[in-house]
Amino acid sequence: MIRPLDRRTFLAGTAAAAGLTLASGPFKAASAADPLKIGFVYVGPIGDFGWTHGHDLGRKAVETKFGDKVKTTYVENVAEGPDAERVIRKLAADGNKLIFTTSFGYMEPTLKVAKTFPNVFFEHATGFKTAPNVSVYNSRFYEGRAVVGHLAGSLTKTGKIGYIASVPIPEVVMGINATAIWARKVRPDAEVKVVWINSWYDPGKEGDAAKALIDQGVDIITQHTDSPAPLQIAEQRGVLGVGQASDMKAFAPKSQLTAIVDEWGPYYVERTQAVLDGAWKTSDTWHGLKEGFLTLSPYGDAVPEALRASADAIKNGIIDGSIHPFTGPIKNDKGEIKVADGAKLSDGDMLGMNWYVEGVSA
Incomplete structure (x- = not known):
């Protein structure tokens, strides 16, 4: 019982x-x-x-x-x-x-x-x-966020992607950076704007953060917080978003592009x-994705067929090992090379990540 x-x-x-x-x-x-x-x-x-x-x-x-x-x-x-x-x-x-x-x-x-x-x-x-x-x-949540970054970079019209962040630990910084890296691969001028709420779960703060980001021109909302409030605001305001930890499509049937689902x-x-x-x-x-610790929920209607295919190619490349989300060259937000061309960031370096990549505004 x-x-x-x-x-x-x-x-x-x-x-x-x-x-x-x-x-x-x-x-x-x-x-x-x-x-x-x-x-x-x-x-x-x-x-x-x-x-x-x-x-x-x-x-x-x-x-x-x-x-x-x-x-x-x-x-x-x-x-x-x-x-x-x-x-x-x-x-x-x-x-x-x-x-x-x-x-x-x-x-x-x-x-x-x-x-x-x-x-x-x-x-x-x-x-x-x-x-x-x-x-x-x-x-390895960052694997899913690489795919999300690709979707966001491909679909943003303003070039501004919102990221509602919980608490400043490497896991969250990793997700922010993976989103930015992969968004900028398809939209080099993309900016990931971060709002920290210093809580894992606070629907009020999460919703307010989403509103503030949208008011700043963000047209895609991503999150590392636990409630569907950001997606609900995205749905209300006519912008796109991504679910966190569970499939949240029921809360934003038009806005959700996909969700990173924990298994x-x-x-x-x-x-x-x-x-x-x-x-x-x-x-x-x-x-991570290979072992089934996380999956991506079915794509929403806002994701066209060609983009679904390219996103799946990234996901499948991560699974078969041909793609590592943190492969250089990678610069930090000061323009300094942090990962050399062709090099892959080690697990230890990722687990201690305390710096932002180019394109992150936090």
Whole structure:
């Protein structure tokens, strides 16, 4: 049975649970007859129709696959801070053997709790630190944004592309840069105008950012935030847009060009199976289009057939390895060469990306 919990209700019993943990020691493995208890920690609501919605679809895939062999719990709207540690600790104390923490800001809280519960397996999304019982997993979102950049550069009439950004971490900067690079391959004067809202999910701020960008002449809206609000504004204002994390076409049937869709289900099923088999090992997974960690939703009516074909060629080239989205020459926003002609940016350099490419206005 699914047990959805609100953060406030969930945290009410945290102090008592912590005391029980100290008294009884680390979590003990359940008997073979008991279902595997699995906890999920979400930064937004499952109804965001974006990032958290995508992870919750992954949770449901686990339930569909394993039935009564598992029992899942999720806690939504957990802020990246002290609340996160309390929620994660409570899930572990409640007997969850496998816990997925699904936002970058949960990294340190996850590691801290993992030390106290060495017999619990933790999976942290988008992080980079592992431990004996902590794995990390991420998606190569920038691959999808290269295709989006191609679409945007091909379709913009003003040459101004909007990018509503969440928080300034390399993952987000990577997406901004991939969009700009590939937009400028077809429209050399294209400009990607960035508005930071410093939140993953804030429909009000996201909508206001979209309005501000459109008022500045932007005619295509992209985003690295979790609600459909930017696309809804795009639809209202008659400009084009791109969905984030989930297919958002229902909110903008005329405006959505495509959406970068996160596919967490197969990974969640795989890691659950590993625990059930007693084969779980620490891993660092960073997959993309090739492995099915992300896909692109069907193109909207605003994308003509020829452009669909060229976008698919880029996508297929990324999948077969003939195209790397960050292949030089690449200059930064100061005009300095950052990636030499023909060179490919390494994973390490991408994961530490803290600079903008030419054409980005942030």
